[in-house]
Amino acid sequence: MSGEVSAAGPLGRLARAAGRARRDPGVAATAGRRAVRVTLAAVAGFYVGLYGLDRPVAATYALFGAVAMAGLSRIPGTGRQRARVVAQLLPLGWVLLTLGSVLAVRTWAAVLGMLVVGFLLAFGAAAGPRLAGAAPGLQLLYILPCFPPYAPDTLGERLGGMTFGLVLLIAAEAFVLPDPPTRSYRDLAADATDLAARCAGRLAEQPWKLPGGEREAALAAIQGLRLSNVPEAERPAGPSRRERALTHAGRAARVLLAHLGELDARADGPPGPARAALLRQVAAAADGSTRVLRSGRPADPAPIEQAAHDFQRLRSGEAADGPPAGTAALRRDAVLAETAEAAAALAATAYLATGARSAAEPLRRSELWYADRSDAALWAHRFLAHLRPRSVYFQNAARLSVGLAAARAVAGVLSLPHGFWAMLAALTLTRSTAALTRETVRLALIGTLVGALAGAGLLVAVGHRSDVYAVILPVVMLATFCLGPTRGVGWAQALFTLTVATVFAQLAPAGWHLAEDRFLDVFTGSVIGIVIGLAAWPKGAHRQLHRDLAELLRAVAASTVVTTSRLTGRTDGQRQPRLLDALVMAESTYAQYQCEVLRPRPAGDRPDWQAALLAGHHALRGVRRFQRDEPDSAGAADVVDVVEMDGGPAPLPVDPVLGRASDVARIYADTAAYLAGAAADRPVVPAAVPEPDSAGAAAPARPLLFDVYAWLDSLRRDASRLLDSPLPPPGGQSTRA
Structure with missing residues (x-):
């Protein structure tokens, strides 16, 4: 048996690990193309430097420069996309190589430099996947020269060799074995908004229903715009104004399609002239957003903003002057109002995704706080938020x-x-x-x-x-x-x-x-x-995820109470919690947690953490819609339409609204305590939010009452999804999913 590998030994485990590898043919083909490109660049640079020019130092740095940025780095995207990233990072490579060479003179200087440089390069992952993927290669460009011999006279040869290797790599990435093209997130968003325009137009005309094919297409588009379903290189994850706006435009398109689907499910006849006119405005706004996303030329988002505002006034006027509307009609109008809000958000974010800057009133929303900030300020904001x-x-x-x-x-x-x-x-x-x-x-x-x-x-x-x-x-x-x-x-x-x-x-x-x-x-x-x-x-993100989700759920609970209190006129000096900050932290921690799972369990045996994140988004949208002039964490203000009566917000009935809001907030607070380990008992799934009792509400406030109850019910459903999933014991001490 001397020629056999022991099944219980380390070589046997290595062989079994290789045998268990599941290699997608597409992944293998991509790895093969990348391997050819990095090999061509590294070997060509090494041979020219060593055998052609007799410069072993230059040859070494040419080879390791190419290996660093293509073999060690994992820059996402096609070859040409990676070539652009490497070309943009070339000056930074010169700085790192020079700094490593200079600090190599003393061990303490090299160690201190490694501590600072290593932190800055690794922390750059907060800026998005491209810089995160390039960070290991950039680290190697500093590591390679930071050892003796300290030879300042060879710095030029080192820089020349590295530059030559990276230039060869850029050429190889751009022209050798091109990768199949991918669709950009902007194109995906444009397709979704085009579909939304068609759906809104269908709902405004006979038979006021969506064909089955368009309903299925809408569901597919909603899933296709999820960032987890988009190639990493195409995700707008950076801190610039364009990328932030494009992310929000995709989210607004998903919300718009979802609301249009709900309108289709609630349709039971003609929507009426005013409702049909608003749907046509929604269709026009979505069609305009499609043209903006595809052409890159900004268009005025104000018309749909005004239409959404006018519809809210129309609802309050009808409630005050006309006969009481039925529950089904009030519910449908609540969905239609949210549909118009989503179309307005889509138009505004598509406008900003072109790179335009504006201080116009329709854009001064807390979710668009970045509309008038420079990219430098936005980069600083992103890094400071995670520092x-x-x-x-x-x-x-x-x-x-x-x-x-x-x-x-x-x-x-x-x-x-x-x-x-x-x-x-x-x-x-x-x-x-x-x-x-x-x-x-x-x-x-x-x-x-x-x-x-x-x-x-x-x-x-x-x-x-x-x-x-x-x-x-x-x-x-x-x-x-x-x-x-x-x-x-x-x-x-x-x-x-x-x-x-x-x-x-x-x-x-x-x-x-x-x-x-x-x-x-x-x-x-x-x-x-x-x-x-x-x-x-x-524990990495495992324990931090429980802390951040608990913080997010506490913020959702507090936001629910504060928002409904102000709508009933019971402010009591309450301040809005930093819901946006909590949501950003929870999302970034969850993203890392997804990458740390060693042995994933079946889907039905995992906690539904996305339900908690979705609750954060739902709470944030409600806060922005129902409140006015409340600063958020970025220093912006919420500007939303509130039903007005006699020049001020129409108060809602105190007891039913605050009672229902307190019930929803309590379940979030209890769940947060359970996740943080402060409570031993798992919370009970809350009951459905009952039909609104509008008897105690002023007539103009009745539509708003249905809007608030619809918001609370969406939060209740999110909590139910989370609590129905297999949550870990208090404090998150179990093995992770």
Whole structure:
């Protein structure tokens, strides 16, 4: 049995892990194209520098520059999209390489520089997926020169080599084996708004119903605009005004389509001239938004804003002067009012998505607080919002920077022969939870050991024949970047170890000790990664998610009470909680939590955390719709239509409204206490919100009463979804989903 691999041993586990890998053919094809491009750029730069110009330093930096930005980085998008990102980051690469070279003169200076640079680059993930994907490669551009020898006279050669390698990479990404084109989020949003225009037009005309095909298309469009269903490179996740507005435009299109579907379900005859006219205005606004999104030319969003405002006045006038409307009609009008609001939000955000800036009254909404801010101010706002220990971006950056600084200190103090490999291991193997880091390190060390043994055998067998290594390098590198992303970290480390041995054997005579040094350095970096992972937020987003969701649910509860209190005239000096801040933090933490799940359970056995996030969005929309002139966390003001009577808000009946709002708020407060571990008993799913009793309401306030009850019922449904799912015990101490 000497020739067999023990099924219980580490090599057997590595083989089983490879056998369990599920490789989507599309993913494998993408990895293959990327592998060809990075191999062409890295090998061409290395061979020109080493054999053409006899500049080993330039050759080294050309190879590792290409590997850093294409092999180590995970910049999303097609090859041409990545080429643009790399070209934009090239000046930053010059700065990082220069800084690393200068600070390499002293260990303490290199460690301090690594602490600061590592934090800033990792924290840049808060700006969106492109910078987050490029951050590991940028880290490597600083790591590579921050070790002795301190040779300022070679800085020009280092910069030249790195630049040459990145220029070759940009050309390869742009022109070699082009990726299939993808549809942009702007195009997806434009298609959805075009569909909304058609649906609104259908509802305004006989037979006042949507054909089955359009109902299905609307549901598909709503799902297609979810960011989780959009390619990562196409998600408008950045802090600029255009990207923020495009995100909001997609959300408004989804809400508009959902409301139109609800109107279709409630349709029981002609909508009446005024309602049909408003639906035609909604259709015109959606059609105009489609043209704006497709042409990039702004159009005035004011007409639909005015139409929505006029409809609210019409409802209050009808309630005051005409016979009482039936419950079905009042409910339908409440949905129609929300439909017009969604169309107005869509028109305003499509306007801003063109890059236009305006201080016009229709745009001064709290959700559009960024309408008149510069992109520089918006970038600063995004980073400052996450510059706090509660933010997972801050936690990840602090964890990684401390790990890299520790690896640099150990490498300098112990004079490791190839210390940058220890830092590279800490960079690539440290995860956001201790469990993930431990699992990754286990596979990586097995892979590195296998690669080291194969590399040592290669070095002994080939000796100092550089021509043989030159022939082998492209094959080994192609396998590394093709199989690594699809087979897992064990394969990646094994093949990269073999690549490193092949590269350094051409730079200087090398023996089997090179493979030994590689394994020792990777082991050192792995141990540091595990220690830092155990010391710094070892649970990652798991425990933070419970805290942030509890904070969000408390904010929803408070917002419900404050909003309804003001509508009944019972303000009592209450201030609106920072609901938007709580929602932003919860969403970012949930996004990381989704990436940390080691062993996902079946869908029916997972907590429905998205129900809590949806409740936050529903609460925020209600606050903005029903309140006026209340500053939000960004310093803007809510500007919404409130039914008016005698120049002021029409008061709602106190007891039924506040009683129902208190019931809904209580369930959110109890759920928040349960998630935070402050309550041991799981809350009971609340009953449905009853029909509004409008007897105690002034006639103009009756439509508003139905709007408020519809809002409270949507919050009740969100709470039911969350509480009906398998929540963990108090405090979130169970194994995560």
